[in-house]
Amino acid sequence: MSELVIDRIYKSFGADQVLHDVSFAAHDGEFISILGPSGSGKSTLFKVIGGITRQDAGEIYINGERITGKSGYISYMPQSAALMPWRTVLDNVLLGQEIAGKRDPAKAVKMLERAGLIGYEKRFPHQLSGGMKQRVSFIRSLLSPQTLICLDEPFSALDEFTRFDMQKWLLSIWQEYSKTILFVTHNIEEALFLSDRLIILSAKPAEIKRDWQIPFERPRTEQLLYTNEFLQWKKMVYEEIKQG
Amino acid sequence: MKTIWQKGWGALFVVILLFISWEASVRIFRVPNWLLPSPSQIVKEMVEGYHVYGEHLLPTLSLALSGLMVGCLIGIIIGIGLHIVPFLRQAFYPLLIISQNIPVIVLAPLLVIWFGFGMLPKMIVITLVCFFPITVSLLDGFQHTDRELWNYMKMAGATRKQLFWKLEWPQAIPALFSGLKISATYSVMGAVISEWLGAERGIGVYMTLASSSFRTDRVFVAILFVVTFSLLLFAFIVFLEKLVIKWDPEKEGLIDE
Numbered sequence: 001m002s003e004l005v006i007d008r009i010y011k012s013f014g015a016d017q018v019l020h021d022v023s024f025a026a027h028d029g030e031f032i033s034i035l036g037p038s039g040s041g042k043s044t045l046f047k048v049i050g051g052i053t054r055q056d057a058g059e060i061y062i063n064g065e066r067i068t069g070k071s072g073y074i075s076y077m078p079q080s081a082a083l084m085p086w087r088t089v090l091d092n093v094l095l096g097q098e099i100a101g102k103r104d105p106a107k108a109v110k111m112l113e114r115a116g117l118i119g120y121e122k123r124f125p126h127q128l129s130g131g132m133k134q135r136v137s138f139i140r141s142l143l144s145p146q147t148l149i150c151l152d153e154p155f156s157a158l159d160e161f162t163r164f165d166m167q168k169w170l171l172s173i174w175q176e177y178s179k180t181i182l183f184v185t186h187n188i189e190e191a192l193f194l195s196d197r198l199i200i201l202s203a204k205p206a207e208i209k210r211d212w213q214i215p216f217e218r219p220r221t222e223q224l225l226y227t228n229e230f231l232q233w234k235k236m237v238y239e240e241i242k243q244g
Numbered sequence: 245m246k247t248i249w250q251k252g253w254g255a256l257f258v259v260i261l262l263f264i265s266w267e268a269s270v271r272i273f274r275v276p277n278w279l280l281p282s283p284s285q286i287v288k289e290m291v292e293g294y295h296v297y298g299e300h301l302l303p304t305l306s307l308a309l310s311g312l313m314v315g316c317l318i319g320i321i322i323g324i325g326l327h328i329v330p331f332l333r334q335a336f337y338p339l340l341i342i343s344q345n346i347p348v349i350v351l352a353p354l355l356v357i358w359f360g361f362g363m364l365p366k367m368i369v370i371t372l373v374c375f376f377p378i379t380v381s382l383l384d385g386f387q388h389t390d391r392e393l394w395n396y397m398k399m400a401g402a403t404r405k406q407l408f409w410k411l412e413w414p415q416a417i418p419a420l421f422s423g424l425k426i427s428a429t430y431s432v433m434g435a436v437i438s439e440w441l442g443a444e445r446g447i448g449v450y451m452t453l454a455s456s457s458f459r460t461d462r463v464f465v466a467i468l469f470v471v472t473f474s475l476l477l478f479a480f481i482v483f484l485e486k487l488v489i490k491w492d493p494e495k496e497g498l499i500d501e
C-alpha cells in the first residue's frame with residue numbers, strides 16, 4: 001500500500017559522498033519530516049526524488065511504478081517562495097496545473113479563500129508579505145495534480161510568529177487534502193509539531209539514523225507545545241542530532 | 245519620480261546655460277554663419293525653412309521605425325536561437341561581437357554594390373545597428389533565470405518548451421526592454437546613415453545637401469530632428485515597457501532579497 005518507496009539511494013558529487021544507502025517508504029497521506037545537519041544532503045535527496053539529479057545507485061517507486069530519473073511526479077516547494085513576479089497570485093497558483101495541462105481556476109479561488117488570500121488574486125507577488133507569499137507557494141503545490149509534495153525548509157525565512165501561524169495553517173489545510181508530504185526543516189519543534197514521522201539524517205554522507213513515529217494525537221493545537229511529553233521528545237531529538 | 249524631475253531640471257539648466265554662452269560667443273566674436281551659426285539663427289531656420297525640410301522628416305521616421313521593427317525581430321530570433329542551442333552560442337557569440345567592430349559607414353558602400361540603392365541595403369544598415377543591443381540584453385536576461393523556479397518546474401514535469409515560454413521568456417522581458425531602449429535611439433542614426441547611401445527624401449539627404457552648400461544652420465536643424473526623433477522613439481519604448489511590465493522587476497518575488 002506504500003505510496004512512495006525510496007530504495008537504497010547512493011549519491012556522490014565527485015569524491016564527495018552525500019547520500020549513503022538512504023531507504024524509506026512513505027504511506028498515502030503521511031506527513032514525514034526530515035531533520036539533518038546543514039550540508040548533509042537533504043536538498044540533494046529531494047532533487048533525486050524529483051528526477052532532476054541523477055543518483056549513482058538505488059531506485060524510487062511511486063505506487064509500484066519505477067520513477068527513477070523521471071520528473072513530473074512530485075510537487076516541490078523551495079525555501080524561497082519562488083513565485084513568478086510577472087504573474088498574479090491566481091496565475092501563480094495555477095502554474096502546476098498548467099504544466100500538467102489543465103487549469104481549474106474555480107478550485108484555485110476556493111483554495112485562496114481558505115488561505116485568507118481572497119481579494120489578493122489579482123495582486124502581484126511583490127505586493128504580498130513574506131507569509132502570504134509562502135502560502136501562495138504552498139497552494140501552488142497543493143493544486144498541482146501530484147500527490148507527493150516535497151517542502152524544503154519552507155518557513156525558514158519567516159519570523160517566529162508568522163512561522164507558527166503558517167504551521168497551524170499548513171496542518172489544517174493538509175488534513176483536508178490527501179497529500180503525502182516530505183518536509184525538510186532545521187527546526188526540531190516544527191518537525192515534532194507537524195509530522196507523523198520523523199527521519200533523522202546523519203552528517204555527510206547522509207544515512208538514516210532514526211526513523212521515529214511521532215505519537216501525538218491530531219488535531220494538534222498550541223497546547224501540545226507545553227506538554228511534558230513534547231518537551232521530552234524535543235530533548236531526545238536534540239540529543240540525537242548533537243551526537244552527529 | 246521626484247528625483248527624476250529634479251535631475252531633469254538640472255540637465256535643462258545646463259543646456260540653457262550652454263545655449264546662452266553659445267549665442268553670446270557667436271555674437272561677440274562675430275563667428276561667420278557658415279562656420280558656426282548661433283542658436284537663434286538655427287531656430288529661425290527651423291521656423292522659416294519648413295518648406296525646405298518638411299518633406300524630409302516623415303521618410304526618416306518611418307524608415308527608422310520599420311528598421312527598428314525588423315532589427316528587433318531579428319535580434320530576438322538570434323537571441324532565442326543562441327540561447328536554446330548552446331552550440332550555436334559558443335560558435336556565433338564571438339562573431340557577433342566582431343560584427344559590431346566593423347563601422348557601418350565602411351560597410352555601406354559594399355551594401356550598395358551588392359544590393360543596389362533600394363530598400364534592402366537601408367534595412368540591412370539599420371538592422372545591423374539595432375539587433376545587437378537586443379540580442380545581448382536578451383541573452384543576459386536568459387542567464388538570470390531563477391534556479392528555484394527552474395527546479396520547481398522541472399520537478400513538476402515541465403517540458404523544455406514550457407520552461408522557455410513560462411519561465412525564461414517572461415523573466416527576460418525587462419532585460420529585453422533595456423536593449424530595446426538602446427536600439428530605439430540607434431535606429432534614427434542608422435536611418436540617417438542609410439539615407440547617405442542614396443535616397444530621394446530624408447533627413448540624411450537634407451543634411452548632405454545642407455553641408456555641401458555650406459548651410460551649417462540647416463545641418464544643425466537636421467541634428468536637432470535626429471535628437472528629437474531618437475528621444476521620441478525612446479519615450480515610445482518606455483511607454484510600451486510601462487504597459488507590458490506591470491510587476492516590479494526589482495523585487496523578484498523572493499523573500500528578503
Ligand SMILES: Nc1ncnc2c1ncn2[C@@H]1O[C@H](COP(=O)(O)OP(=O)(O)OP(=O)(O)O)[C@@H](O)[C@H]1O
Binds near residue numbers: 038043044
Ligand atoms: N551540484 C552540486 N555539485 C557538487 N556538490 C554539490 C552539488 N549540490 C550539492 N552538493 C554538495 O552536496 C552536499 C549536500 O548538499 P545539500 O544541498 O543536499 O545539503 P542540505 O542538507 O540541503 O543542506 P542545507 O540544510 O544547508 O540546505 C553539500 O556538501 C554540497 O556541497
Ligand SMILES: [Mg+2]
Binds near residue numbers: 044
Ligand atoms: Mg538544502
